[in-house]
Amino acid sequence: MTAEVAPGEVLLECTDLVRRFGGVAAVDGVGFGLRAGEVSALIGPNGAGKTTVFNLLSGFLAVTSGSITWRGRDITSAKATARAGSGLVRTFQQPRVFAALTVHQNLVTATHAVVPSRVSADLLGLPGARRRARQRQGFADELLDRFDLAVHAEVKAGDLPYGLRKRLGLVLGVAASPRVLLMDEPAAGLNDAEVELLKQDLATIRGSGVTICIVEHHMGLIMSVSDRVMVMESGRMIADGTPAEIANDERVVAAYLGQGATA
Amino acid sequence: MKSGSVKAFFKDRTRIGWVAVVVLAVFFATIGDPTYIHLGSLVAIWALWGSSFNLIWGYAGQFSLAQVGFGAVAGYSVAILTARWGWSFWAAVPLAIALTVLFSVVVGYFSLRLSGFYFAIMTLAFALLVVRVISSSELAGRSTGIKSNFDIGTISLGPLEWNLTSRTGGFVLLAFVLLAAVLAFIGRIERSGTGWALNGLREDETLSRSLGIEPLRFRLVGFMVSAVIAAIGGILYATYLRYISPGFFGLPAVIAMIALVVLGGRGFRFGPVLGAVVYIGITQWLEVGGEWGDGVFGALLILLVLFAPKGLLGIDLRRLRRRAEPPPPTDDDEPVAARPVPRRESQGVKA
Ligand SMILES: Nc1ncnc2c1ncn2[C@@H]1O[C@H](COP(=O)(O)OP(=O)(O)OP(=O)(O)O)[C@@H](O)[C@H]1O
Numbered sequence: 070m071t072a073e074v075a076p077g078e079v080l081l082e083c084t085d086l087v088r089r090f091g092g093v094a095a096v097d098g099v100g101f102g103l104r105a106g107e108v109s110a111l112i113g114p115n116g117a118g119k120t121t122v123f124n125l126l127s128g129f130l131a132v133t134s135g136s137i138t139w140r141g142r143d144i145t146s147a148k149a150t151a152r153a154g155s156g157l158v159r160t161f162q163q164p165r166v167f168a169a170l171t172v173h174q175n176l177v178t179a180t181h182a183v184v185p186s187r188v189s190a191d192l193l194g195l196p197g198a199r200r201r202a203r204q205r206q207g208f209a210d211e212l213l214d215r216f217d218l219a220v221h222a223e224v225k226a227g228d229l230p231y232g233l234r235k236r237l238g239l240v241l242g243v244a245a246s247p248r249v250l251l252m253d254e255p256a257a258g259l260n261d262a263e264v265e266l267l268k269q270d271l272a273t274i275r276g277s278g279v280t281i282c283i284v285e286h287h288m289g290l291i292m293s294v295s296d297r298v299m300v301m302e303s304g305r306m307i308a309d310g311t312p313a314e315i316a317n318d319e320r321v322v323a324a325y326l327g328q329g330a331t332a
Numbered sequence: 333m334k335s336g337s338v339k340a341f342f343k344d345r346t347r348i349g350w351v352a353v354v355v356l357a358v359f360f361a362t363i364g365d366p367t368y369i370h371l372g373s374l375v376a377i378w379a380l381w382g383s384s385f386n387l388i389w390g391y392a393g394q395f396s397l398a399q400v401g402f403g404a405v406a407g408y409s410v411a412i413l414t415a416r417w418g419w420s421f422w423a424a425v426p427l428a429i430a431l432t433v434l435f436s437v438v439v440g441y442f443s444l445r446l447s448g449f450y451f452a453i454m455t456l457a458f459a460l461l462v463v464r465v466i467s468s469s470e471l472a473g474r475s476t477g478i479k480s481n482f483d484i485g486t487i488s489l490g491p492l493e494w495n496l497t498s499r500t501g502g503f504v505l506l507a508f509v510l511l512a513a514v515l516a517f518i519g520r521i522e523r524s525g526t527g528w529a530l531n532g533l534r535e536d537e538t539l540s541r542s543l544g545i546e547p548l549r550f551r552l553v554g555f556m557v558s559a560v561i562a563a564i565g566g567i568l569y570a571t572y573l574r575y576i577s578p579g580f581f582g583l584p585a586v587i588a589m590i591a592l593v594v595l596g597g598r599g600f601r602f603g604p605v606l607g608a609v610v611y612i613g614i615t616q617w618l619e620v621g622g623e624w625g626d627g628v629f630g631a632l633l634i635l636l637v638l639f640a641p642k643g644l645l646g647i648d649l650r651r652l653r654r655r656a657e658p659p660p661p662t663d664d665d666e667p668v669a670a671r672p673v674p675r676r677e678s679q680g681v682k683a
Pocket residue numbers: 090095113114115116117118119120121122162
């Protein structure tokens with residue numbers, strides 16, 4: 070799925086991103102690139118603009134100014150669905166799942182990007198439609214196994230406890246077959262055991278060749294999984310470096326780490 | 333149920349649905365009594381209309397009030413083509429359906445971008461506009477409508493002659509065959525990627541978009557297919573009554589369509605069939621008199637919305653039994669214990 074991506078290639082790049090809400094610039098001149106194979110983190114205090122950056126990158130919000138390129142192509146005004154379809158996938162801070170569908174059905178639905186629907190074939194019942202239905206099932210089964218969700222396969226996603234719903238939300242992102250996966254606070258609200266599980270999931274996802282960018286407040290997680298950490302404050306990028314560099318950066322400590330982030 | 337295999341057979345709700353449709357068809361088509369032929373025709377036609385609304389609302393989550401309008405466009409197209417312009421019935425039907433689909437694309441283009449309430453109002457406006465235009469058009473016979481003997485005639489199937497004339501058992505059978513075809517078609521959509529996309533959009537549009545599912549594209553497809561189903565219902569209705577007038581397609585029809593889908597169970601493939609049986613049963617068969625019939629039906633709806641908001645097919649018997657136990661905690665401290673859940677056997681969205 071990601072075979073043709075050269076390691077170290079800049080997949081996603083944004084330049085001078087600005088997003089204003091009314092008079093307030095939630096994102097104010099942010100630029101960075103994500104290299105293939107890297108795990109990067111985007112941290113910063115509440116309201117720093119992290120989620121807004123993800124919304125801009127994934128096409129859920131339009132930029133006020135600035136540009137975004139995806140594998141060298143300008144996607145600044147591309148639709149969210151087109152970005153997801155080309156492998157730029159995001160997850161949500163509040164866990165989002167298809168509440169009325171079972172876990173298995175959630176995954177089948179999420180395979181849309183991998184096995185696109187041909188509407189006419191579906192309606193006419195052409196053989197291709199049946200083959201694609203089987204592919205979807207197979208892919209969903211594989212994910213159930215890979216992320217230990219098989220025992221919950223028939224549970225309605227809305228009935229899952231919070232931790233599992235969060236996990237399913239992440240796996241739905243994986244099901245969309247991303248090249249780059251933007252995760253918005255995957256550890257929020259999880260207990261220690263669940264965070265350990267999340268670390269394993271991140272390793273699995275990374276191992277399958279997916280480039281990862283995580284927004285998180287859980288510093289323990291960030292410091293142990295990231296190759297690179299970017300720090301935002303008030304819509305601006307104030308630091309960008311290795312975890313060790315960031316931990317010792319005076320500005321970062323003053324702006325964020327000093328004021329009681331989860332260690 | 334006596335034997336285990338019978339029990340196993342009926343464990344699958346889809347099978348129960350099919351058996352019910354076949355039983356209804358055979359019963360109404362062979363009984364020969366004009367009253368039952370009347371009831372049977374109405375059940376099949378309302379089940380078709382309900383299926384149209386169920387597809388767009390139950391599956392795709394779009395509360396479209398235009399479905400009756402689609403039925404009107406199709407029914408009137410056939411009436412005008414045959415009665416006014418001398419077309420044969422079988423030539424008029426495909427053109428009428430094509431015109432309806434075209435109309436649904438126009439309606440969809442303007443309304444599918446709107447959300448929730450505004451979508452409902454916009455589609456209702458289109459439906460009422462259709463009735464308005466029809467009742468002021470000379471060609472459509474204004475408020476009196478068009479009288480026409482839609483002459484479907486007889487189909488020869490080898491040695492068998494299938495008489496399709498309105499108000500015969502053959503017509504009832506035709507109506508049920510069309511209903512079955514539509515239900516089978518909806519089942520196919522259910523299991524396809526298009527069906528999953530519609531489900532996803534109904535459940536969470538934002539999440540669906542993040543997974544690459546394009547809302548407008550799939551909703552428009554759902555809208556067009558639902559328009560075809562409504563068109564079949566509208567044509568059958570006019571054919572059955574040998575008559576078409578704007579009165580059939582006003583607000584009462586819109587409300588009845590919604591009510592029978594709610595009653596049967598939104599998003600259940602066979603829900604509209606059950607809804608139509610109950611609706612026609614109460615308003616026609618009980619003959620509790622026009623207004624009283626509506627009153628009884630209304631009271632039933634109120635009870636249902638209060639006690640079984642998912643409709644008759646949505647009543648989960650197992651869950652009712654589990655009521656007594658305390659609800660499971662939603663915020664476990666422990667990593668969640670694996671609940672022993674059986675693996676799926678079939679993979680439909682809903683039966
Ligand atoms: N849709 C919106 N409309 C108006 N203001 C918004 C909107 N989205 C975000 N903001 C504002 O932009 C700023 C940045 O918000 P954002 O959600 O990006 O922060 P964040 O870094 O993700 O914070 P947290 O860690 O709490 O999730 C906040 O002041 C927020 O109130």
